[in-house]
Amino acid sequence: EKVLRRLSGLISDRAGDAMMAIEAAGRLDLVFTRARLAHMMRGARTTTLPEGDDTALNLVDVRHPLLGEDAVPISLSTGPGFRALVITGPNTGGKTVALKTAGLAVLMHQSGMQVPCDPLTEISVFDGVYVDIGDAQSIEHSVSTFSSHLGAVVDILEEADDRSLVLLDELGTGTDPEEGSALARAILDHLVEESIATIVTTHHRAVAEHAGDSVGMRNAAVELNPDTMLPSYRVTMGTPGRSYAMAVAERLGLPDDVLDRARVMLSPEHSATEALLLQLQRERAEIEGQLAAAEAYSAEAEAAKRDLDRRVRAITEAQDDLVEETRAELQREAEDVRTSLRQIQRRASQERDASVVRREQERVRRSLQRADRFKVTRPAESEKLEPEEAPPPPRPVTAGDIVEVRGLGAQATVTSVNSDGSASLILGNARVTLNIAQLMVITPSEDVKASDESRITSSTPMVDAPTRELDIRGIRAIEVYEQVVAFLDEAALLGLTSVRVIHGKGTGALRDATREALQRHPAVGEFERSEPAMGGDGSTEIDLL
Incomplete structure (x- = not known):
């Protein structure tokens, strides 16, 4: 007990320092925890929009942080030019997940955390984020689904202002569809008039139509694959979503006579709208497929270009090596000829026999003819490479010019100029054909x-x-x-x-x-x-x- 009292006394003397150390350790732990989380989620630093910007948030390929690698990225925005986004579409299509993803992205941004999204994402700083998601009905307290949603909306309308973000799920549900959609439209009008950034989900077609006709609102949709009836979980801006009720009922096996009777009961306007939305969905899917194919072709073309550039460099380097090897071989041949000439001179001086000189002269001629194996031929059209740009010669190459072959340092006489940009030459005892770009005029034909x-x-x-x-x-x-x-x-x-x-x-x-x-x-x-x-x-x- 004395030891504990002694230790407590020592700590109390440094209580201020101990609390500062604990607080600093907590801050450091928070920083490192956020960094580890950002690395795990492949997060990115988002851009903070200035206060009063016409766009409240612009989410680009944002992934729900709790869904891991399987999360489908979504893109949506409120602005520019509108403050309310109305998302419609079938059940299980991903409307609520999109709403939660937007709310989490905003809160993570305001907490100084990186968001699992594309770096092009832009988010404002809000004074408050107000959310009504889920069903809070209670039998014990006699609270229905509609009552719970409407009570939350009332509280939100009292608190939210133009520096707030409002997220409402299934607005106007749980009561008569006509009255529920009317309430939903009125609530949206109020939020837009107050310039409050808002994202809502709904099943009411009338609410989607109202958003399409109103200033300051925009439609978005989640969709099912029209062939498999499986959700895509993507958000498509600019068009309202379909309900897919008839298609799902047919897929689940509802009798055909019941389905036919239900379709007859639909209004002509509703049927025409559904057909138009289906056509738009198919056309959009086709365009997206073509765009993906074009991007794939572009990537393949870029890869092929890089490979071709690499092969051209390799061929050019091999050509340079061949030129050097050929030049070295020709120099060795020339040295052998000089040695032979000196031997001829010595033997002629010693023997004074002209026949010896003629025999040795013929041997030298045969030795010189071996240079023909270095004859340069023009490549086939399929193998021809574009020559590197060279500075233009002082004058065009013409027949009779004495020229220097670039890279070899050897001189040759032009015998003819061909129409394909090549010239025929006499190089030593060899006849060759080279590209004119490889030649430099030393002596013009008129001076020869x-x-x-x-x-x-x-x-x-x-x-x-x-x-x-x-x-x-x-x-x-x-x-x-x-x-x-x-x-x-x-x-x-x-x-x-x-x-x-x-x-x-x-x-x-x-x-x-x-x-x-x-x-x-x-x-x-x-x-x-x-x-x-x-x-x-x-x-x-x-x-x-």
Whole structure:
């Protein structure tokens, strides 16, 4: 007992701190509980509508939080342009569930909780939410269904104002249909005049017709599947619901003569309205099916487009790899040819036998012809890919132009331009066909002279066209070494003793690259700039060993 008194005394000294800690723990527990609940229900943060907005609430795909994953999402609103929503339809169609879902969504929003709905949902903050749902009849207290509903409505009308939300289930039921529907219409008129946001459910067709004809009211419906008579639990805005009484009675086996007598007793207006609503329901179902199919096709098309883009990228990357592999192979072939030319030169010097030179020359020709296996062919129409957009050339490609093949860095001569946007070329000893977008004009046809046919313009030596001059003006410095070496190899093979390389004056880059190649070539004896009459610093004279 002394220990307890001692502990109580110590706690009483810190009572204020203890109460603050308990309160903070409770607040934290509430925050984490709401977060866990929102995650479990897949809740979303809703938008709070400003005070006085013409729309009181706009629910988009809201699910009843107690029905779990099987809950059918509903969408409904009060506004813009109306304050009262009248939901009609058959029993078990989901009218009361829709009413409860709307009330729970509003209360969860005002409690700072996330709502199981689409994020587009918008809800106002209400000063009060007034609800009359269920049957409060009591035999003990002599209270009928009608009396219990009407008593609740009286209390609601006394308390509600334009900052309130009123939810009334089965308004006007439990008494004479004509008098009950009249009371329901009058109550709705009063609520709309007071600008009170209201959602009611009813079976009275007269109430639905009144809502359709009145300013500030709107109809909505819950429906049964016309073929299976099973409820869809969805709310459709803009049209009144059907009762389905005759269809349900027929499905449950009511005798045909009784059904026929009942249909005869219906007014022509009622029968026409039912037929029109059935037609609207079927047309809406058909449109929704077409919309769903269109969305599915759109999703499939988008997936196909992504797959095609991926395949195009893969093909493009494979083409780039093939180009690199081909270029490397061609460079190896060219190096093999140069090696063969040096061997020919040495053997010719040692044996001084022209037949040896001719045999080796023929072997080199056969080696060069192997480049034909890299011949580029145009893809089939079904495999053709749109080329990437490239900057337009300075002028259109025409026959006779000397062009550079983009990506390969090789030069070729255009023999013809085809109507499908491709051009036929001579690339070394190979004839190829490429898209014009892959070509860049180096020397226009009008600048190519007849004598240029014997000029070496690619890395592949043209052993059938002997020449003492190589004109490399207009190429890049990085290409000089390969062309000069190929030219010297050919000249040595043909037994020439002196040749000339025309590189122009310019910045001197081509001249320096040329003389660097001359210094490294084993067949070069001496070289010097040409006489002024032969070009001076614009060309170099070379003596071969």
